[in-house]
Amino acid sequence: MPHDLARVTRALLSVSDKTGLVDFARALAARGVELVSTGGTHRALSEAGLPVVEVAELTGYPEMMDGRVKTLHPAVHGGLLAVREDPAHQAALAAHGIRPIDLLVVNLYPFEAALARDAGYHDLVENIDVGGPAMIRAAAKNHADVAVVVDVADYPAILSEIEAGEGGLSAATRRRLAGKAFARTASYDAAIANWLAGEAAPDAAPAFRAIGGTLAQTLRYGENPHQAAAFYRSPGPGRPGVASARQLQGKELSYNNLNDTDAAYECVAEFDPGRTAAVAIIKHANPCGVAEGPHLAEAYARALACDPTSAFGGIVALNRPLDAEAARQIVEIFTEVIIAPDASEEAIAIVAAKRNLRLLLAGGLPDPRAPGETVRTLAGGLLVQGRDAANVDDMALQVVTRRAPTEQEYADLRFAFRVAKHVKSNAIVYARDGATVGIGAGQMSRVDSSRIAAWKAAEGAERLGRPESLAKGAAVASDAFFPFADGLIAAAEAGATAVIQPGGSMRDAEVIAAADAAGLAMVFTGHRHFRH
Missing domain, CATH: 3.40.140.20 (AICAR transformylase, duplication domain)
Structure with a gap:
């Protein structure tokens, strides 16, 4: 277990987001903390008049390869990983002239921001941080002795605790910061992994699945008041x-x-x-x-x-x-x-x-045809699938009844199927002249969904003082095939004149015969829209 208080005498700062950097570093220096930094961070602190040692002085090597290599050195990682109470570690530090680092402050190259602005391939690759995550992981692993800060929002709390703790940070704080640090690198790596996966040939079931996000909002509660909840934004251009x-x-x-x-x-x-x-x-x-x-x-x-x-x-x-x-x-x-x-x-x-x-x-509309993924948690795992990007306008509608739909019926059939895609299964949608008139959703039985939708249409007629149900002359969409004719018969009895459904049931012939007997026009889409 980490000891309770770890004094901060030496800090390494290397940040791409320099918000609050100078004030934070000045407060550390005022408490006698030695500052070490890299590249642009070193320039910012030097220009602010703060005493700061450049990492190159520790390593004996200048930054090279456009800054790709600067902190990957034992003088840095030895200082972060050395266990203070391990005599062998202390002997190694002394033998190689390495001094411990007590506080690491790092935020990473802005890969997610580059992804969000849809930067080019080369720009994205150059925004993949290597040294930063390596240092973060090293410090977080050694949180018994080292504190790691990856979020500028933590600066005030860190300074307050150092002040109150006579120059040290508690074990609880170091553990909390370590957990946040590992979550940050995991989310960062997930954004990179998913981008690269999208650049390569898409794999529906990769061996490893990375999912990450950034907290957008802590919610008061989840679906119910006794459930905790939060909203996270995914990296990337976004939908x-x-x-x-x-x-x-x-x-x-x-x-x-x-x-x-x-x-x-x-x-x-x-x-x-x-x-x-x-x-x-x-x-x-x-x-x-x-x-x-x-x-x-x-x-x-x-x-x-x-x-x-x-x-x-x-x-x-x-x-x-x-x-x-x-x-x-x-x-x-x-x-x-x-x-x-x-x-x-x-x-x-x-x-x-x-x-x-x-x-x-929202600043725009999502593209209903765009690829993407949906994720749902299960006990002990995740279900991942492609977004339902099927669009009725792209489907070859097959007329399966003796009567083909009229032009108006075709328009209403497409409208109804477009809506049925977004209704919980089992889904039945009645539509007329480009508007829904009855919706049956989420029933265990498709015939019950048909009856509910018909009841809603009849209720609508009563509200408007009309003698006939609004389902009279309507088109009806089913998100999946009718397993029996009963659901279709319920639609016919409600007054529907045309039906759109995926087809594919063992009893399609029976359902088609029932449609013909009722004088309905029916088309098959070959696509279903289950939504659970």
Whole structure:
């Protein structure tokens, strides 16, 4: 076990991010701590008038190969790794004229920042730090004697403890810093490994899987108040959405807000803003209304009409910049979050009247066809898969019934299947004229999802005072094949006239026969959209 207090008499500083560096180093020097540093860090401290020894004086070698080689030397690593209470280690230090290093302050070459700005291959390679991670790992391994700082945010606490601890840092602090240091190098290496994996031929199942991220927000709790939670950003150019968004106003986002907002924005991104305005309203990660329109206000009104009860307290996602007309409508009912690529100043002012309503501007839309990965934890492991990037516009729709869909039915079938991709399985979606009219989600039985969606459509007709269910004349989408004809029959009984489904059931012939008997047009996509 590390001894409780380790005095700091000698510190090595080598940082690419020089935020707060001079003040931190000046405070150390004021306590009599000897400063050692490299390259640009040495220049910054020297120019500030601080006494500082350059690493080259310790190693006897100048920095070389464009700075690639400067700290990889026994004079550095011996000083970091020597166990203070080991006589053999102390003898080795004395024999080779190496002095111990008590505090290491390092932040790494900005590889993640270069990746985020989509730098070229050569630039990225040059931003891979070698000496920094080596020193961090050495100091963290030897945390019984050495403290390692990898985050500028820790500077004030470190100085306060050194002051309060009469020039030393506690064992608990050194252990905490060591854990943070190893997490930092792990996240850093994960960003590099995943970039290189993407540059090479993609491997669906590499022997080693690296996942890393940087804390974006500590959340009040997870799905429930007794669960701890935090939100981490992945390195790289990123996918526009909750991680890239600016929150202009409103309460802090919760775990459920973040999860639902991501689901909403991915759903609405299926609709090309150059072709149509679109709005998705999400509750508990499921769409409760999605619609297209010539402008956002109409699309929102049509999406809300699908299920206004469920929309209360939901997430509203837009595929175009929020405008004033749409903003006025959205704030009429309680809404948790609005997310859009951007917003007009007038719209921002309208939303500002609702102080608790979160407004997120993502700066763009995610590409629904872009490759990527999703990750889910299991007990003792991870499930990793490619993102569902299949798009109905790219699918060759096969007419399997005697009657082919009309042009309008084709449009509604594609719309419904686009939405079904974002509904939890088993999923059934009724759509008419570019708007959902009934959604059945997350049922163990597909026929139950069909019945729920039909019930929602009938309920919508009652709200509007119409004599017939909104499912009458609608297209219906199923995220996976109908294993029996009962689900399709339920859709026909509700009044649907056209069906889109993946096909592939052992009973496809039975289902097709039922569709023909009901006069339905049905197409197979050959692609399913399970979502669990």
